[in-house]
Amino acid sequence: MKQWVRYEYQGAKGFGTLTEDLITIYQGDMYNGAVATDQSVPLEAVKLLTPCEPTTMIALWNNFHSRAAKEGWSKPNHPLYFMKASTSFLPPGGTIRRPEAYDGPVVYEGELGIVIGRQCRNVSEDEADDFVFGYTCVNDVTARGLLREDPLFVHWTRAKSFDTFCAVGPVIATGLDAETLSVRTLVDGTELQNYPVTDMFFKPRQIVSRISHDMPLRPGDIIACGTSIGAGPMEQGCTVEVAIEGIGTLVNEFN
Numbered sequence: 001m002k003q004w005v006r007y008e009y010q011g012a013k014g015f016g017t018l019t020e021d022l023i024t025i026y027q028g029d030m031y032n033g034a035v036a037t038d039q040s041v042p043l044e045a046v047k048l049l050t051p052c053e054p055t056t057m058i059a060l061w062n063n064f065h066s067r068a069a070k071e072g073w074s075k076p077n078h079p080l081y082f083m084k085a086s087t088s089f090l091p092p093g094g095t096i097r098r099p100e101a102y103d104g105p106v107v108y109e110g111e112l113g114i115v116i117g118r119q120c121r122n123v124s125e126d127e128a129d130d131f132v133f134g135y136t137c138v139n140d141v142t143a144r145g146l147l148r149e150d151p152l153f154v155h156w157t158r159a160k161s162f163d164t165f166c167a168v169g170p171v172i173a174t175g176l177d178a179e180t181l182s183v184r185t186l187v188d189g190t191e192l193q194n195y196p197v198t199d200m201f202f203k204p205r206q207i208v209s210r211i212s213h214d215m216p217l218r219p220g221d222i223i224a225c226g227t228s229i230g231a232g233p234m235e236q237g238c239t240v241e242v243a244i245e246g247i248g249t250l251v252n253e254f255n
Contacts (some may be wrong), residue, residue, distance in 0.1 A: 001173060001174060001175035002015070002017045002134075002173070002174045002175065003017060003018045003019075003086050003171040003172070003173050003174075003247075003248070004016070004017055004018075004030060004050060004051060004134065004171055004172040004173075004174065005017070005018050005036070005049075005051055005151045005170065005171050005172075006048070006050065006051050006052070006053075006201055007023065007041075007046035007047060007048055007049055007161065008046060008047045008049060008152065009041055009045060009046045009047075010029075012050065014026075015030050015034075016034050016040075016041075016214065017036075017136060018043065018074060018171055021042060021043045021044065022040050022041075022043065023040060023041050023042070023046065023177070024036055024037075024039075024040050024044060025039040025041060031117045031118065031133055031219040031220070032051075032117075032219070034119075036083050038234045044205065046167060047091075047093075048091055048092045048093065048170055049091050049144050050089050050090070050091045050168045050169060051115075051136055051168065051169050051170070051171055051172045052115055052133075052136075052168075052172060052222065053111075053220050053223050054089070054221045054222045055086065055088075055218050055220065055221060056083070056087060056215075056217065056218065056221040056222075057083060057084040057085075057086065057088070057166060057222050057224070058081050058082075058083060058084075058139075058211060058220070058221070058222070058223045058224070059081060059082055059083075059084055059111070059140050059160070059223075059224040059226070060078045060079050060080060060081045060207065060223070060225055060226035061081065061082065061156075061226060062076055062201075062204070062225065062226065063078050063079065063080075063201050063202055063226030064195065064199050064200060064201065064206075064225050064226060064227070064228040064229075065199050065200075066195065066229050067227075067228045067229050068201070068229050068231055072110055075201050078200045078210060079206075079210050079211060079212060080103060081156060081211070081223075082156035082160065082168050083139070083157060084157070084160050084161050084165070085157070085161035086162070087161070087163060088161045088162060088163060088164065088166040089166050089167075089168055090164045090165070090167040090168070090252060091160060091167075091168070091169055091192070091228040092165060092167070092169035092170040092250055092251060092252070093251060094164065094167065094252055095164065095252065095253050095255050096139075096141055096164045096165070096167065096240070096252050096254040096255070097162075097163065097164045097253070097255060098236070098251065098254075098255070099143060099163075100144065103142060104144065104145025104146065105143075105144045105145055105233035106141060106142070106143055106144070106233060106234050106254065107141065107142045107144045107204070107231055107232060108139055108141060108185060108187065108231060108232065108233075108254075109139065109140040109141070109142065109185075109227035109231040110137070110138075110139060110156065110183050110184065110185030110227060110231070110240075110242040111137075111138040111139070111140050111183060111224045111225055111227050111242070112135060112137070112138070112178065112181060112183055112197060112224070112225045112244060113135060113136040113137065113168060113222045113223065113225070114132055114135060114173050114178075114202070114207065114208060114223040114224075114225050115132070115133045115134050115135065115136055115221075115222055116123070116131060116132065116208075116217045116218065116219055116220065116221040116222075116223075117131060117132060117133025117134070117219055118130070118131045118133075118218040118219060119152045119216065119217070119218055119219065120212045120214040120216065120218075120232050121212055121217070123208065123209055123212045123214055124209055125205045125206055125209040126188045126205075127209075128204070128205040128206075128208040128209045128212075129198050129205060131173060131208060131212070131217070132204070132208060133174060134172040134173050134174035134175075134176065135171060135172065135173055135176055135178055135181070135204075135246075135247060136168055136169060136172050136173070136190055136222070136247060136248055137168070137170070137183075137187070137242040137243070137244050137248070137249070137250035138166070138167070138168055138222070138224045138242065138250075138252075138254060139166075139167040139168075139185075139240060139242050139250060140160065140165075140166065140171075140207075140224050140227065141157075141160070141162075141164070141165040141166065141167065142159050142160050142165070143159045143160075143162060143165075144159065144173060144233070146158055146161040147158040147159045152229075156240065165167070167240075167242075167250055167252045168222065168250070170247075170248050170249070170250055170251075171247060171248055173247045173248075174222065175245050176246050178197055178203070178204040179197050179198055179203055180197070181196070181197045181244055181245065181246065181247075182194060182195060182196045182197065182244070182245070183195055183196075183197070183227075183228075183242065183243075183244055184241075184242070184243045184244070185230065185231075185240065185241065185242050185243075186198065186225075186240070186241040186243065187214065187234065187238050187239070187240055187241075188238050188239055192230045193228065193229070193230035193231065194230075194231060195210065195228035195229065195230070197225070199228060200225060200226070204225065206239075207223055207225060208223065211223060223244055227228040234254040235254075236254065236255060237253070237255060238253070238254050239251065239252070239253050239254075240252055240253075240254060
């Protein structure tokens with residue numbers, strides 16, 4: 001297993017693998033034949049960036065048995081998803097900011113993120129793992145009060161695409177068995193979400209396969225797998241942590 005990071009150090013951007021508190025610097029294409037150098041840099045000396053630069057961000061809705069049972073929803077026939085703007089990404093340690101002229105609830109949603117590693121189109125479920133680079137943590141932030149502002153149209157993209165509304169990181173972990181993972185979300189140290197990937201209607205392999213038949217996916221693209229019970233509003237000044245064993249903890253403040 002490796003943990004890949006992107007970082008800024010002395011004004012330059014780079015990428016590498018994280019082992020404890022040391023980053024081994026790599027060169028080339030992170031998704032295709034990256035080569036380790038003999039150089040390293042301490043984690044404390046760098047500013048972490050989002051661990052990838054997606055061209056597309058896809059996020060699922062209603063993908064968990066437990067939440068569907070609580071809300072009275074039925075299982076969908078196909079993954080239900082929306083898109084988040086590429087301008088909404090926020091790195092580890094960045095501040096989630098309340099949109100101007102909006103005073104309604106801003107909600108955290110801790111999620112598992114699938115990071116694509118190869119051009120992916122029309123792949124089978126059995127082939128899906130070959131196109132997944134690794135996994136990361138996602139906080140899919142939502143201005144929930146805007147979702148149904150217009151009774152004729154659900155504002156998924158608007159409510160979820162504000163600047164800083166897609167926190168990602170801290171790493172991309174490769175070599176994980178996604179179906180053994182659990183997602184935990186803590187707000188100011190109190191655990192408010194803890195749910196297993198096995199509770200998904202559509203597991204990661206199924207998600208990649210199904211969506212690849214809808215649209216091509218490219219290296220670095222992220223699919224957020226949806227969230228379960230416990231998502232809720234953030235209070236001004238709170239700290240939100242999304243933690244997944246093997247990946248680490250994504251920490252952001254809301255202000």
